[in-house]
Amino acid sequence: MRIRLIAIGTRMPAWIEAGFADYAQRLPRELKLELVEIAVEHRGKNADIARLREAEGERLLKAAGREARLIAFDERGESLDTQAWSKALQGWMQDGREVCLLIGGPDGHAPAVLAAAQARWSLSKLTFPHALVRVLIAEQLYRAHSLLVNHPYHRA
Numbered sequence: 001m002r003i004r005l006i007a008i009g010t011r012m013p014a015w016i017e018a019g020f021a022d023y024a025q026r027l028p029r030e031l032k033l034e035l036v037e038i039a040v041e042h043r044g045k046n047a048d049i050a051r052l053r054e055a056e057g058e059r060l061l062k063a064a065g066r067e068a069r070l071i072a073f074d075e076r077g078e079s080l081d082t083q084a085w086s087k088a089l090q091g092w093m094q095d096g097r098e099v100c101l102l103i104g105g106p107d108g109h110a111p112a113v114l115a116a117a118q119a120r121w122s123l124s125k126l127t128f129p130h131a132l133v134r135v136l137i138a139e140q141l142y143r144a145h146s147l148l149v150n151h152p153y154h155r156a
Contacts, residue, residue, distance in 0.1 A: 008056050089144040
């Protein structure tokens, strides 16, 4: 099965790219994690933020396609523990449908993205640097998988 992390933002620091790649490579071949980057809309001095967010949302949804399960990461989303991530991953693997995890731009997701998503998840009540979210998601997917296969990585 394939999981695509579709994120608004390009040109990440090397340590972000290395962190994401490390966890993505740890996953087994049958659970492929791919990163799709979408450029941020230019935000000038008097930018229409709603319009920019809509444009980014359209590109997110286009990249995801119509058949995929969509999970939008949103500060108002459901906060799941590691066991719940593992249970969700197990369900996705049994379903076999592609999963797209969506990270919005600096101003969040467009309403159309939130409406199209089958779920909204929050990583934390804390605010994280936008780039770091990619690494956190990749690590949590690896951790969730390690629980499914009884690997000692997760020792809670």
